[in-house]
Amino acid sequence: MSETSYDIVIGLEIHVQLLTASKLFCGCSTKFGAPPNTQTCPVCTGMPGSLPVMNRRAFELGLRTALALNCQIAPFTKWDRKNYYYPDLPKGYQISQFDLPFSSEGWLEISDPKGKIEPRRIGIIRAHLEEDAGKSMHDEAAGQADSRIDLNRTGTPLLEIVSKPDMRSPAEAKAFLTELKLLLTYLEVSDCNMQEGSLRVDANVNLHIPTPDGKIATPIVEIKNMNSFRAVERALTYEAARQYEVWQETGQKIGDIPKQTRGWDDVANITRGQRHKEESSDYRYFPDPDLVPVTVTEATVADARAALGELPAALRTRLEATFGLTPYDSDVIVNQGKRGVEYFLELATHSGDGKLASNWFQQDVLRTLTEQKIEIDQFGLRPERLAGLLQKVRGKEIDTSRAREVFAAMATSQKSAAEVMAELGIVQVDESQLVELCRELLAANPKIVADIKEGRGKAAGALIGQAKKKNPNVNPGRLMEICLELAQGM
């Protein structure tokens, strides 16, 4: 059977650490990388008698994200306790939101500028706030089953975003994550660093397989331990194939076996079944009596909505409409983040040519950032100054290859385009001078003249090098135009 004979059904659960200075229910710092257990207090270590107090900032960041995900905001929300035992959970319960999450029923549109997937909306079931657990480090070297606990992370605010099972391919799942991460970056609610665990993804996947007896669904598998978006894509691809094989072997359908959890092994490129739990977990959720419910007024929602700013999808549309950019170009620019877009917008405005600005931004500016391993904020060539060079390119005062030399010099100095051009001796060659030079070159190259006359216009290209030797400032484009014209008349 071919690959297309079944549908892959994917839903994602994403945990996002919110960029607050302090934890969700106490004043401890959330900074990553401090020595173990140095960012703790009686509250986040679950000391007897300690009580949580909600961090309003975390709620605001959650609200902002939920609005950007087009979610409904609940006017009344509460905190619940999720009870389970684990050494990195010092209270024996996690404060989370169960039946009344602060937001639900949203969507995020995904698209692919390369056209591999159709643009469409992926539903969001809910987004809720909860506290993170600590970290367990198991050191089983030399047979010593020694576990260590770091509670620095305990109590860090997390936003859990649960998508609907709306994705139909690993590529769509990756596109969703990429777009979500971009959105979170624009909202400045998270640094989305997967290595540091500030963005974590679990995936639920199964197959819908058409059979002569109708469509059947395979058992749902939850995949964990995916440390990059690429890993998500690969794990889903692997898992779909694995489930199809298992179905062919066993015919197992959803409901035949309990929901399975599998971990992605990034080295072996496979998912592995995780230890089977004897009994299904019962978290005994109930409202946390230590915290008061939160009421969210319409005014609060309106204020948060107004403060959202322009988000990626709207920005892409604006870049395409205002500057005539292709979806591909607008996507590359918007993917650079807020600062990148600001840079581009200034460049485009000051240079007066959006497409030219887009080319220079993507090819030259981004390349330089990569080479120098810097962020756009640290790039010394500010857009107004670069726009000066682009204006000269536009006015054909300088050709692209010489303009690149000027760009390189501008990037390492504070000089204007004109100053650099003067230093490099770049002056615009007078039209009559250029015509004179063309005549000379054609006279010296009768073979090329003949070729041109026979319709092989490209032959004139050989003259550019000769011309550059005589005068490095000649504009190759204009030179070609004049040569072709003159040759026809010879």
Add this chain to the structure above:
Amino acid sequence: MSVHELSASELIAQLNAGEITSTELTRACLDRIERYDDRVQAFLQVGAESALEQAQAIDQKRKQKQPVGPLAGLPVGIKDLLCTQGVVTTCGSKMLEHFRPPYDATVIARLKQADAVLLGRLNLDEFAMGGSCENSAYFPTRNPWDLERIPGGSSGGSAAAVAAGMLPLTLGTDTGGSIRLPAGLCGVTGLKPSYGRVSRYGLVAFASSLDQIGPFGQTAEDCALALEVIAGHDPHDSTSVAQPVPAYRAALRQPLEGLRLGIVREHFGEGLDAEVEKAVREALRVYESLGAKLVDISLPHAKYGVAVYYLIAPCEASSNLARYDGAHYGHRTDEKAMHKQLAEERAVLQAAGNERGLGQLDSALVRMYRASRAEGFGAEVKRRIMLGTYALSAGYYDAYYLKALRVRRLIRQDFDEAFRQVDLIAGPVSAAPAFRIGEKADDPLSMYLVDLYTVSANLAGIAGISVPCGISQSGLPIGLQLQAPAFGEEKLLAGAHLYQQATDWHRRRPQLP
């Protein structure tokens, strides 16, 4: 009168007037503890040295005419459930036998700020679970009026210490009656403030939506004095209410002509001891003679109070006590022995080729949890954790917890309705005077019924006070309970004060052998 017969308010007046020093008073308390506490056993720990140091520092302050706090130099005892930085806080449990909190409960910080002398830690039912003080993991406290009888619980040590004249003022906590009941059974005055009036930060939680800290003293005035110190909003407790703290002592003298006193029909039904009924009715007549108007009222859902309480409180407790797992602090089982046993069991199963048995063996972590909790908790705590765990489980939640919450709302509405007609509600604290130690030990259900008249106030979040109103023929104190709407402490205390101005039951002291 000797100092141990004086009330906290009277002692504060003497301290301020320079008639007695804090050092003298503290020494007098320590002497009395020395003399009687081996029989009463109210204290889990007495910090004599530290208390005398504090007392001397405050005497020094007074001598140097520095400003002092409202409790300056007064020895105060603390129920061993309130975290005090660096001081072992056992909660009456083996689980926390050596636990030293790294922080002060808000009430402790406020007592320190008020220049009180923190003198000792008072016994309680383990994690405040009990009505007799017999559930302490260490020893039962005895009723100073009859050492063969219970002092009531859970704040039994706090009540007994005041009754025995060992301390003028103590703090306790009340989740279902744990202040009012022992106050009533020990013949002292005990106040349970409205939920949210006093910060719970640092109160080791039993049932978070019901727990509240309150004082024990000889008089309502003592309670007013203490409440002024401990009440008020605390940014560390979201459930503490941001309402200004009235001048409770000044409010004691408010005129109460025409006070409408609600008498709950259901309180005088079956099961109420005849002597208790007589004493309470006599107290009501005193109120009438003082110009109060008795109003017959009904709290139709009060009869469900105990049932609702014994669902909500264990549910919250099962979660609140999950943190005592041996992983971070508190009792941990002997790991060596645990690992050894695990290895032995594994070897036996391996030898028998019992794969299934091997698969079912608990991990070392789970064994550590199980053993630590089995060893660290007493029977009553385990019973309540099991009740709560069961009631919160999938499939039972709606039938038990959710239904209990609904009935809780009805109970609250009953009070709302009642307080539209009356200013205060008056009735018994308990159905009978103190019972004998061990009498109900094998009958948890009848033990739970001691909370019959008190739990509703916790469920409704209202305030209540227990004041002495009689002595039984066998010489045991009888308590009168007054209840006020949430944040109605001013009128509640004034109502109790009015009665104590007209009677002297609160002045009666047990004859300690």
